[in-house]
Every structure is written in C-alpha cells, then in structure tokens.
Amino acid sequence: MKVIIQSFNNLKMRNKFLIVYLLSVLLPIIVTNSAFYIMTNNRFVEQKKTDIELVLNQTKQDFANLTDQAIGLATTLYLDVRLYSFFDRDYPSPIEYIESYNQVIRQYNMSAPLYNAVRNVTFFTDNPTVLGGGGVENLTEPEFDHLGETGHPHAYIDMNHDLDDDISLSVYSALDYFYLYNTYDNYIRIDINPHALRQVFNNVTLQGDLYLLNQDRAIVYSNNQLLKYREGETFFSEADFSREYIILETVLHDQLLEGWSIVAVVDSTEFTSELIESSQLIIILSFFNIILPTLVIVYISRTFHVRLDSILGHMKNIEKHNFEEYPHAKSEDEIGQLARQINRMTRQINKLFNEVFRTNIEKKDLEIKSKQAQLSALQSQINPHFLFNALETIRMRSLMKDEIETAKIIQNMAGIFRNSLTWGRDWVSIEEEVSLIKSFLEIQAYRFGDKLNYSVEVDPDVKDIKIPNLAFLPFVENASIHGIEPLKEQGSIHISIYRDDDQLIFLITDNGVGISPERLAIIERQLENEQDMGESVGIQNVYYRLKLYYKDSFDFKISTEINQGTTVKIRLPIEFYRI
Template sequence: MNKIHLNDIRIKNKLLLIYMVSVFLPIVLTNVIFYHVTSENVRNQKIHDNELALRQVTNGFKQGVEDAAGIASVLYSDAFVYEFLDKNYESPLNFILAYNTHFRDINKFTPVYSSIRSIHLFTDNPTVIKAGGIYDINEEVINTHWYQSTLEDRNKYPVVTRRTEDDGRLEQFVVVRALDSNASVTNEKVIMINLNDRFIHQIFANETFEGELFLLNENNTIEYTTDNSIQWQSDYIPFTSIDIPDNAIVLEESYQMQYMSDWKLVGVIPEDQLLTEVQKSLPSILYLALWNFVIPSLFIVYLAGNIHFRLNTIVKKMRRVKDQNFELIEGKPYKDEIGVLTTEFNRMSKKIKDLINDVYIVKIQKKDLEIQKKETQLKALQSQINPHFLFNVLETIRMRSLLKEEMETADIIRNMAQLLRNSITWDKDFVTVKEEVQLIQAFLEIQKYRFDEKMQYEIHLASRAEHILIPNMTIIPFVENASIHGIEPLKNNGKVKVYIEIKDKHLECIIEDNGVGMTESKYQEIMQSLNMDEIAGESIGICNVYQRLRMYYEEHFTLNITRNKKEGITIHLKIPLNMDKEM
C-alpha cells in the first residue's frame, strides 16, 4: 500500500485541511468560552469607560465656566473698568476716548479662550453710549431671566445661568458678575460673559459616552441635555419628571464650585446597551460555523484554482518569449506576488521607460502653482476699498466737525470703524447676508454724508435671506463701483438701489444705479477680464468677486452686468443657497 505524502495532495485540499485543523475548530471552541467570560468584563469595562467619559465632560464644562468666572473676577477687580462705567461723561467724545482706552482691553480675553464667545457690559449710567458691547440696564433687561435669577448672588461672586434668546428659548450659558459690591453706588454695573455655544455642544457631544447626559442645577432641574426628545430649551424641566428605565445605569458627577453650588452632571445608560454588541455576537456564532466551513471551503477551492490558472498563464507567455513573441498578459494589474510577476513581465515585453514619477512631479508642481495663485487672489481682495477714498472721507469728517458741532459725526465714525475693521481684518470667509448689508449701509451712509442730497440709496433685503451665508465682501464691491464710478462723477442727484431676495433656491442680488454708466470699450474690458486668471487693472474688485465665486460654486452661479438704456449700470448676481458653510 502506497503512503500518501503531503506533497502529493493538491493545493486546494491542502488549504482546506490547514483551515479545518488550524482555524475552524480552535475558533469555534474559543468563541464559546470567550463569550461567557468576556460578557461580564465588557460590561464592567464599559461602565468604567463611561465614567471616564462623564468625568471628561464634567471637567470640560467646568473649565469653560472657570475661564469665564476668572475673567469676571479680573474685570471685577479692575479699577479702570469700574471707573469707565461709573464716570459721568460731559460729552460723547469723552466717552469714546475712554471706550477706546479701556473697553478694547476687555476684548483681548475673547480670542484667548475658546470657551468665551463675547463680553458684554451693562450699566444704567445715562452718559454712557450703549453700543459696541455696552448695553443699557432698562426695564426690558431687568425683566429678563438672567438678570432676575442672578440678582441675589452676583454681588458676591460670579453666577452661572442661561440667557433667553429673542425667540424666548433658554439656550446660551452666561456668567454674570456685578461690578458693585454694595447697594450704595450711583450707577449699577453688571458684566456678562457669554459662553461659546459651539464649545458647549462639543463638550457634551462626547462620542465615547453611550447614554444621555443631563446637566442639573441646584433645584435638580435640567439646564442642558443631549436627549433630543426633551424640550429643555423652552423651560426648566425637573429631572424627576424624566422616565428612566428601571434597569438603567445612572452615573453622577458633582460640581464643587461656589458659583455652581449643588450642580451636577448625570449620565443615564440603558443596561441592555452595555451588552448590545456582546448579545449581537451570539447569533453570529451559529452563522460562524457555516461561514467557517462551507463558504471558506468553496473560497479555498476557488482561490487554489485561480492561483493555478494565473501561474500557468505566466508560464505559457514566458515560453513564447524565446520565439520573440512579446504578447502581453491582459487584465488588471493586481498587487499580490502573481500580480507583480505579471506587471514586470508586461513591462519587460513592452520595453518602455518609466515615466510615472516624472508625470507625478509635474502634476504636483502645477497644483502648487494653482494653490498659490488662489491665495494671491484672496489676499488681493482685502485691499479693495480705495485708501484715497477712506482718507478723503476722514478729512471731510474732520473739517465738518471743526465747522459744525454735529452729533452725526459719531455715526460716521462708527460706520468708518466698521468699514476699516472689515477691510483690514479677514477673520472668516463666509458671512450672513445681513452682515454684508450692514457693511453696505455703513458705506452708503458715509457717501451720503459726503455728498448730501446728491447721494441717495435704497436697500431691500428679504427677511428670509438675512441668515443665508455668502462669501465675505461679495456684494459691496459692486456697490462701491456704483457709488464711486457711477454717482460721484454725476452732476445731478444720483441713487443706488440694492435688492436681495430668494428665488428658485438661489440668492438673487440686484445692484442698480442711475450714474454716468460706462463706455462700450470699458464694458468689454471688464467682461473679458472676468475669465482671466491674472487679476490686474481697475476692475480688480469685480474680478476678485468673480474668481472667488467660481472657486466656491464652480459654474453654479451667474453674474450679469447690464448697461442701462438711459443711464447707469445694473448688476444681477445669482448664487445657490449655501446653508452648510461655517462662519
């Protein structure tokens, strides 16, 4: 009787035998034992992991509140801030000088702490101008939730509460601290530090915690929760009214801080959720037997036959090479060892040079040039507002302020500050339409101030279009061109009209003026420059807007420049609604 040697067994049978002895049987036995042993370990480990996640959320929110409370304490002890709000100013100019000296230093805390959104000062001092982060303590403010809820304790220490939004929802967290330590002061002064909503959301949106989070105040009512089924924004809801399953695991972390006394963070995790993954694996064990025996066996037979076929194909092609028949092996160049052999055989047969590396380098260089060009175009946009125009306006304001004692100078200075701030700093690529219109109105108010009745304007903004996000400084370059190049050279009175509304899922902007218009040659020059990669000439503002819109929206926007039959220019801009851009 002949003995069977392993080398005499076909490859597919060898693979199947190896699989059964070395993989299938050990896996089945190990899984049965492992399921029972690990179920309890997984449960304990997940509880421990969720405790760590809950503690992480607790410390994150605590750190944000402590940052705000620390800033409030610093400002409370700042004598300059106290004097700034308590002093009776003889004129608005004296207040503006004090504002520029003291209040600007307060804003230095905002960019340092990601948890801080803004700092507001409240006072009932009648000589203080209520603008630019300073608000009046009037009857409306006194009746607000944050004012009443912090009335007893804010003179002693910072108090954490929530501010009521315009729609009546309790959402934004604020830290409130009175700047007066006694009731004998003349003017009431309160500082409010607004916590960043995105920071709060990121803290509580901890993906490692598998249940729902509840932030409770000293009255055991819900201040914040990740459970979307609870309407916690509209009113304070007692935690005891929440339906918690009997088998749920409740974890708790307390806040040991004076201004958050008896606050705590509670995490609720259903018991079955801890072992969901383990329980799901039980049916898998049954299917595993089928998978580990029948399907893998068929796969091994197929794999062995595939290996034999591919190796046999290479051998046949190599035998033909000696007869100078360089026939290529057709098919996809796979990445395994047989695929490497096939690729090298084809490369040898075709006798071609390897150009892949050179082509790759050329493509990288081309992309780098395109990126540099786009960055240059974006940086060029920041200088769109003509410096000579700004200097002329400032000189006009100065001369008229000397000749006339006009209070409107304060408004012009505010508008100029808004324009300068937006043109010099570029902190975000996208703004709302409302913010863009505010900048346009500031610009046109300055023009109207310069030219009196010669300059008129009309702005129509649909309410539903106010919060649509558009690229920063998209509309104002057209308004600037209409005013400077259209209305200023006009001998008679001129008018600029701006219409913004939503039509057919697009934001439609129409800028129209009755100015001197433009010549045919100038019109053709502008239209040709829109499709040029290089930005140059007098139409740099329009070209910048066009190039940026093409970068963001590709070919999904339209820009039409029309020369009116009688006089002036009409700009018609349509861009798709872009609600998911981050500001």
C-alpha cells in the first residue's frame, strides 16, 4: 500500500486529476449507465415477451371459443337419437327418404348458420338407401378409420385436405352413442369457418407471425404469407429461425386438441427502432454525464497544472539566484497562498543575501587577505638568522677550502632563494618539494658538519603527486633548528614520503631535544584558533593552508618526548591534484 501511495505521490498533478476523474467520475458513470441501459433493454425485451404472451393467450382463448362452437354442435348431433333413427332406417323409395330428410337433416342445415364458427355440416353413411346430396354423402372410403385411434371415441379435429380453402379445419365424430342403431356406420364432419379462423390469427397486434401446430408439430395454419405450408405437410422444426427471433409457445388444453399448440415467432429486429427510441434519453443523459464532467475536470486540472508549472518555473529561477517576486499571486486559494509565501521567502532571501551573505563575503575577503599577508610574512621569513649564519659559514669555509664545495652550498642557497622568488605557484610536485628539502638539509649538514645525519626516502609512485608549495619544508626547518641544533651530540633527521592506499603520508622524525608538554599544548591551541598567530608561524601557516585546501580530508599529528625527539605525521588525500 505504501508503494502505491508513493507511486501516486510521484505523479504530476495533471495525471492525478486524470486518475481521480477516471476512477471517481468516468468509470462509475459508464458502469451505472451501462447497467441502466442493460436493465432497460432487458425490461423492454421482457415487456415485449409479456405482450407476446398476452397475444398468445388471447389467440388461444379466441381459438378455443371457435372450436368449442364446432365441438358443441358435434356433441349435440352425437346425442340426437333422431339422426340415429334416420340413418339406421332402410328407405323403400326415394320419396320416403326425402320426406324423412326434410324432417331431420334439413332442420340441422337450417340451424347451422346460427354458429359463426361453423361453415357447414356433412353427414356420411354407408346406408345404400340414403341418397347423396344436401349435406349427406355416401361413405365409400375408410376416411374415418382413424377415429378409433385417437382415444376420443366421439370427436376428432384435423385438417380436411378435401377442401380447397387456405385453411381447412374440421371436427369429426362417429354416430355410435346409441348401440341399438348399429346397422350402418354413420359419421359427422363439421367444417370450421375459415374466415372466423383467419380473424382469430390475423386480427391481433403482433410484430411477428402466429403458427397453429397439431400434435405432430405440423403447421396447420399461419398468418405468415411467405410460408408454403399448404403445398404439403410442413413441420415447424423445418422453419429457419435465427437467434434474433423470439419464440414463445402456448399449449391448448382441450381434450380434442391434446398436443396442439400456438406458437408466436417475433423478429427482435422489428422493435429495434422502438428500443433505440426508448434508449435515446439514456444515451443523451450519458453523453451529458460524461462530456460535461470531462470538460470541467480538464479545465480545472489545466488551471492547476498551468499555475503550478508557472510557480515551479519561478522556483527554478530562484535557484539560479534570480530573486524576483512571483507576479501572479492574487488568487485566494491554496496556490495563491503558496505564491505569496514564495514571495515572502524571496524577500527574506534578498534581505539575508544583502545583509548576511555580502557581509560574510567581505569578512572572508578580509580573512583571505590576512592569510595572504601572513603567508607573505612567512615567505619572506626564511629565518634571517639562519641566512646570516649560513652566509658567515660559507665565508669562513671559502677561506679554508676549495671553491667546489662553496659552489655547491651557493647552488643550494640559490635553489631556496629561487623557490622564494616563485612563490606565486600554489601547487608543486612531490619531486620539486623533496628537491628543495634536500637542498636545505645539505646546507644544514654543511653548517653542522658531522653533527647532522639525515636520510630522505620517497616512494617513486608518488613523485608526480601535487601538494601545496612549502607544505613539508617548514617541518624540516623546525626539526633541524629547534630539534637538532641545541644538541651537543650527533643528531639525525629521517624523512619518509610514501603511499597508503589512497592517502599520501609525510613522516619526519628527529632525535632532537623534543617539545615540552606545555609548549606542545600552546602549539595545538594556536592551530585550533586561526586568529592567534604565535611564535610557531611556519607550522601554523602550513596547517591553515592545508585546511584551506583539503578541508577535513587531511590529518596532522605531532608526537614528542623531551630529549627523545619529535615525530610529525601528515596524511593527505592523493587524488586531490595530480600532474
């Protein structure tokens, strides 16, 4: 979690606003509107299915009412004993048959039009004395044999393929209720009115097609004009319906229509336009819910970004020591307060710069000039007493010895004077510093004779390393003058310059008179206090110069004992300057 927060804090303000907008505005709006749109579509589809089911139920009810009339008429005829008596009788002459026909059959033919669901009633008999015509036909083919297979002994509804109408649905019934009249086989066929049947299936508000299926799933009737079900038995499963069709079915529960059903097939694309119209409001609201917040967020984030970027650029100018005030600090929000605080800080920095920084520069300049004066004093100091004694010695020896030795001493003195004259060089190589040290020691050895013994060891790998000019010579001078010269016996000075990893080591050891603890404490106190220039001007000046160049990266240490000698060890970083 901390990693996520840190990563978020590292983002620019504009990107943060974008993330907040995406997670808090855009994503919820898209999810909410999408869910609402899906729910609306689902409810729309469910409502359409409900409407289709209502149409199916209404069609089922109308069709049941239509078939009930035909079945009711068939039941009435089935229970009429006069029909049994009429068809079971042998007529000796056509006149007697016609008289009996007018009394029985004609009466039924006259009452049949009272049923709007009935087209006509036809009687079939195998009685040879019955004359055909007038709604009575001779039974010559076994077209009613299937009645015994239906499980409905008194009636059966099926398609009548003898009729030429676009729909031919008939109710069949055998006249076998009264067993006393069983001389002949007699049947009734009641043809349902095709016009009434068409009204049942066509006078509905449905954006699709209705199909009447029998128990074998064959299409009995459909208001689909493109379907050629009349040309032969066509099964519903043979129709081509894609996934975009909504198919709902209701089963007819009448005993004579067992297994029959009415199916509604609706192409969902038919009400796509309605769905689009109902979804337009959602789309318009979604548009405003997305576009308007987006414009607002973009505008606000841009104002924040531009103002913060301007303040950041001003801060970079302050970093470059351009202490001008930020001009756009009039707003009252947090950014305006930040800008005003930056201006207060800028004014304070200007004040500090003018009052403190420049004062410190002047103070440092005075200190540098003071150090330069001290250094110049040290430079001009090379101990006049030493020079006087050296010159006096050279004068006395030149009277007693040959000129070669005198020339050597003069050459060494010339080297020292030459280095004094070229004091402007701040950095010299170890090799140059050692050459000056050797010249000094040769002069001292010339002065003291056998009283001074010295050795100089220099690591060849460090001869090209640069050090401050006269960084080591003052310690050699102190060792010879203050350490060895007061001795009555022979004195020795050993100098070693070598490398220790990335450090340069200068080590000088003498067996002189040493330094008293009190005197050593005074020297150490003078080294800590830059303002106190005591008698040890040479050591103190070298120490200050090393501190000026190396800061805290060098180490200086004096070890001494009375009448045992003194050791000075200086440690400098090697990689500071190199030739």
